[in-house]
Amino acid sequence: MASTTHVIVTLALVTLLVACHANAQLTADYYATSCPNLQTIVRSVTQQAVNNESRMGASLLRLFFHDCFVNGCDGSILLDDSTTIQSEKNALPNLNSVRGFEVIDAIKSQVEAACSATVSCADIVALAAREGVFALGGPSWTVLLGRRDSLIANLSGANTDLPSPLSDLPTLVSAFQAKGLNLQDLTALSGAHTIGQARCITFRGRIYNETNINSNFAATRQATCPATAGIGDNNLAPLDVQTSAQPFDNAYYQNLLTQRGLLHSDQVLFSTAGLQTAQVLTYSLSSTNFFRDFTASMVKMGNISPLTGANGEIRRNCRLVN
Ligand code: HEM
Ligand SMILES: *[C@@H]1O[C@H](CO)[C@@H](O)[C@H](O)[C@H]1NC(C)=O
Ligand SMILES: *[C@@H]1O[C@H](CO)[C@@H](O)[C@H](O)[C@H]1NC(C)=O
Numbered sequence: 099m100a101s102t103t104h105v106i107v108t109l110a111l112v113t114l115l116v117a118c119h120a121n122a123q124l125t126a127d128y129y130a131t132s133c134p135n136l137q138t139i140v141r142s143v144t145q146q147a148v149n150n151e152s153r154m155g156a157s158l159l160r161l162f163f164h165d166c167f168v169n170g171c172d173g174s175i176l177l178d179d180s181t182t183i184q185s186e187k188n189a190l191p192n193l194n195s196v197r198g199f200e201v202i203d204a205i206k207s208q209v210e211a212a213c214s215a216t217v218s219c220a221d222i223v224a225l226a227a228r229e230g231v232f233a234l235g236g237p238s239w240t241v242l243l244g245r246r247d248s249l250i251a252n253l254s255g256a257n258t259d260l261p262s263p264l265s266d267l268p269t270l271v272s273a274f275q276a277k278g279l280n281l282q283d284l285t286a287l288s289g290a291h292t293i294g295q296a297r298c299i300t301f302r303g304r305i306y307n308e309t310n311i312n313s314n315f316a317a318t319r320q321a322t323c324p325a326t327a328g329i330g331d332n333n334l335a336p337l338d339v340q341t342s343a344q345p346f347d348n349a350y351y352q353n354l355l356t357q358r359g360l361l362h363s364d365q366v367l368f369s370t371a372g373l374q375t376a377q378v379l380t381y382s383l384s385s386t387n388f389f390r391d392f393t394a395s396m397v398k399m400g401n402i403s404p405l406t407g408a409n410g411e412i413r414r415n416c417r418l419v420n
């Protein structure tokens with residue numbers, strides 16, 4: 099009798115654990131039957147957007163990062179200001195900076211037409227980030243799916259949890275650690291700065307006041323980023339000084355070796371001794387190693403606190419809660 103009870107209790111516990119585990123896990127085939135054309139749609143709309151404007155591939159990648167670091171990968175960054183929502187779009191790291199919302203809307207409307215009320219905006223952001231990288235010559239990877247959309251935004255969380263380009267290494271490490279990402283993830287994911295652009299206001303101090311910077315590189319950047327605060331703040335420069343037929347490559351790490359990192363937060367990866375320095379060297383020599391670690395860390399970043407099961411919702415419009 100006691101042993102029967104024991105078996106039943108054990109079975110119940112196991113079932114409970116398996117159920118919770120299943121709820122919490124994202125899977126590659128989540129929409130395989132409910133929305134079989136999802137990945138084709140995301141690829142084709144993203145490809146068109148990148149053909150129209152190549153920077154969009156970078157912008158979509160960054161959008162995913164800025165979504166995941168604030169309350170997890172839950173589409174919270176997509177919510178517009180409303181009477182109940184204080185949009186993350188107005189946070190300092192996002193304002194006049196984060197972009198790609200129209201592309202997410204365009205994908206969402208095609209996805210809704212193909213399979214209505216099925217696919218979350220959070221998953222669309224995850225897929226669009228991969229397609230943006232792929233369209234710019236980078237690697238592809240399997241995106242795990244099944245995230246649901248948040249009912250809230252976290253403006254103050256966006257201001258505190260998104261790392262500043264003025265950060266030193268220990269600050270970057272702790273910002274990533276707070277999201278379950280380690281120093282290797284930080285170093286591999288920073289390679290995202292092989293694509294896209296930054297505003298003068300984010301690197302002015304570095305190009306005028308730092309010593310571990312190549313002087314020709316500093317002079318080139320100074321030409322379009324005046325020293326005076328407030329003048330030319332929004333002037334853009336490529337994060338990766340090297341142009342290439344394959345924009346998403348390992349040149350970012352080669353730049354760091356020659357003190358051509360654009361942001362302070364880039365160059366710190368190769369100015370303090372440590373595991374990250376060895377990793378920068380490895381990636382500078384091998385795009386295979388960079389791509390392998392970058393894709394693994396992207397999957398890890400995509401697993402930050404997703405809403406699953408009965409949590410959150412599938413938004414109809416990515417900019418509004420239902
Ligand atoms: C390590 C900490 C990081 C810091 C401090 C940082 C900071 C920045 C800053 C300041 C910009 C320029 C924004 C502007 O001026 O408008 C930028 C751009 C960008 N970041 Fe990061 N970033 C970090 C990590 C990442 C990660 C992990 C990813 C993605 C995996 C990423 C992807 C990008 C991309 C693709 C751009 C270019 C966006 C565009 O051109 O629209 N960054 N980042
Ligand atoms: C194409 O890119 C430009 C910016 O370069 C943008 O203003 C425009 O909306 C884009 N058009 C489409 C259809 O995506
Ligand atoms: C917003 O983000 C901060 C920092 O991560 C966190 O402490 C806080 O709980 C979040 N607020 C909500 C309502 O999720």
Ligand SMILES: *[C@@H]1O[C@H](CO)[C@@H](O)[C@H](O)[C@H]1NC(C)=O
Nearest residue numbers: 302303304306307325326327
């Ligand atoms: C450089 O540093 C000096 C001294 O801290 C400061 O006054 C100046 O504003 C800085 N210049 C830039 C462009 O950051």
